[in-house]
Amino acid sequence: MQNNQSENYKIQKGEVLEGSALLKKQDSNSSRVKYMIQNIEYNRAFEDFFLKKYKTKQLAKDNFIKQYIEYRTNWNDLPKFLIKNKNSNIQMEKESIAPLCLDIETASICDLACPFCFREYLATPDKIIDESTCYDLIDQAAEMGIPSIKFNWRGEPLLHPKLPEFIHYAKKKGIMETIINTNATNLDPKMSNKLIDSGLDFLIYSFDGGTKETYEKMRPGRFGKNSFESVYGNILKFDEIKKKRDSKFPYTKIQMILTEDTHKEKDQFFKLFNNFVDDVSVSQYTERGGKLSDLDEDSQSIYYHLLLKHNLPKETPYMKDVFGNIKLSNGRKPCEQPFQRLLVTYEGKVAMCCYDWGASYPVGYTNSMAFNNDKDYEKVIDSVNKNKKGFELLKNIKISKNYNNPKKEVLNLKEIWYGNEIGKVRNLHIGNKGEEVSICKNCSFKDVYSWL
Numbered sequence: 001m002q003n004n005q006s007e008n009y010k011i012q013k014g015e016v017l018e019g020s021a022l023l024k025k026q027d028s029n030s031s032r033v034k035y036m037i038q039n040i041e042y043n044r045a046f047e048d049f050f051l052k053k054y055k056t057k058q059l060a061k062d063n064f065i066k067q068y069i070e071y072r073t074n075w076n077d078l079p080k081f082l083i084k085n086k087n088s089n090i091q092m093e094k095e096s097i098a099p100l101c102l103d104i105e106t107a108s109i110c111d112l113a114c115p116f117c118f119r120e121y122l123a124t125p126d127k128i129i130d131e132s133t134c135y136d137l138i139d140q141a142a143e144m145g146i147p148s149i150k151f152n153w154r155g156e157p158l159l160h161p162k163l164p165e166f167i168h169y170a171k172k173k174g175i176m177e178t179i180i181n182t183n184a185t186n187l188d189p190k191m192s193n194k195l196i197d198s199g200l201d202f203l204i205y206s207f208d209g210g211t212k213e214t215y216e217k218m219r220p221g222r223f224g225k226n227s228f229e230s231v232y233g234n235i236l237k238f239d240e241i242k243k244k245r246d247s248k249f250p251y252t253k254i255q256m257i258l259t260e261d262t263h264k265e266k267d268q269f270f271k272l273f274n275n276f277v278d279d280v281s282v283s284q285y286t287e288r289g290g291k292l293s294d295l296d297e298d299s300q301s302i303y304y305h306l307l308l309k310h311n312l313p314k315e316t317p318y319m320k321d322v323f324g325n326i327k328l329s330n331g332r333k334p335c336e337q338p339f340q341r342l343l344v345t346y347e348g349k350v351a352m353c354c355y356d357w358g359a360s361y362p363v364g365y366t367n368s369m370a371f372n373n374d375k376d377y378e379k380v381i382d383s384v385n386k387n388k389k390g391f392e393l394l395k396n397i398k399i400s401k402n403y404n405n406p407k408k409e410v411l412n413l414k415e416i417w418y419g420n421e422i423g424k425v426r427n428l429h430i431g432n433k434g435e436e437v438s439i440c441k442n443c444s445f446k447d448v449y450s451w452l
Contacts, residue, residue: 042248044199049174071147079336089423098144103343107155113222113393118357125376129346140413142173150179158186167198187234203250210268222390239276253279302326329449334429358400361439364416371408403438
């Protein structure tokens with residue numbers, strides 16, 4: 001039997017990725033959108049950019065609110081509109097339709113070795129972005145009118161010493177929403193104050209487990225022991241500092257990935273953070289299922305029963321939702337990510353999807369280092385083979401396969417966004433031929449499937 005939804009929780013659509021199933025307490029705080037509008041005068045972009053751009057405070061406020069609501073509404077609606085109307089790159093450029101978010105990989109290094117992380121199977125160099133490169137990307141984002149920047153992708157952003165300065169610069173350039181996702185291992189009081197001073201808008205914690213035992217199992221340290229007490233203390237201390245300073249930002253959110261180990265600890269997880277974080281949620285481990293062998297016997301039985309019931313083939317993708325229910329796909333639909341965002345690695349390789357962990361389908365390069373850095377990845381493999389400190393747990397990694405080879409030339413973000421490489425991908429998805437894109441064929445992102 002499939003599990004029933006608990007009356008203590010409700011399903012809500014995600015704020016960052018549309019349709020990402022999130023489990024929240026019913027008494028959760030206001031949404032980030034409502035919070036942002038209510039506290040607009042505390043937003044550093046409003047203070048440092050909009051007030052200077054517009055003649056009156058009211059005019060600045062009206063424009064900020066209008067642009068912010070458009071950005072959050074467009075996150076869901078714009079890709080659907082562009083896909084439905086089969087908008088070409090030429091049309092998008094003519095109408096100045098820019099990305100809604102730029103993800104800048106300020107650090108590819110991470111100090112944890114989580115067993116469910118892509119870093120367990122894909123070589124990822126322990127690098128940080130060059131300072132001048134990051135500032136240049138922020139400048140380009142501002143010039144294009146990109147409303148939000150997420151200052152991380154694959155690594156831990158707090159490992160870049162200039163992170164607060166990057167955020168502060170983005171706010172001065174008029175970026176309405178700045179975001180980071182952190183494991184909080186390095187969130188000491190000094191860094192906490194710097195992040196608050198920077199004007200950071202949205203701080204997302206990744207914390208897996210409702211108990212010390214589970215957390216330390218799910219989030220082991222790479223270079224030393226990672227402690228539940230230390231990280232939990234960092235999060236509580238950040239809340240204390242924020243309240244003491246009477247700071248409205250950043251809005252905080254904490255999320256736990258549901259695995260066999262963490263699923264039973266949902267209640268403990270909520271109890272840990274309900275009073276210290278603005279938004280507490282959990283989500284499924286993978287957006288879609290992996291191998292059938294990953295399912296237990298009861299789940300496999302349900303899977304085969306559903307196959308027969310709906311007359312579907314054995315290779316039909318499945319998904320296990322946040323309550324453990326098995327769902328089957330009845331087909332793919334166009335992916336929205338190539339119409340929403342761009343992601344730039346520390347070396348300047350540009351990807352179009354946050355699930356392309358190896359940046360294996362680049363659509364352009366913003367730096368020549370991006371097509372001359374094979375040695376960075378080879379060094380990772382060499383360190384694993386030599387069993388160097390911090391690489392002991394990375395035994396099964398390999399260098400990511402390259403699925404696309406754009407011309408090796410340095411381009412700006414605008415040229416890449418309206419360029420042929422990403423245009424080809426968009427056209428295939430618009431034509432319901434997304435599976436012809438090599439990196440998309442076995443995509444695990446659940447929003448590109450329809451579910452029974």
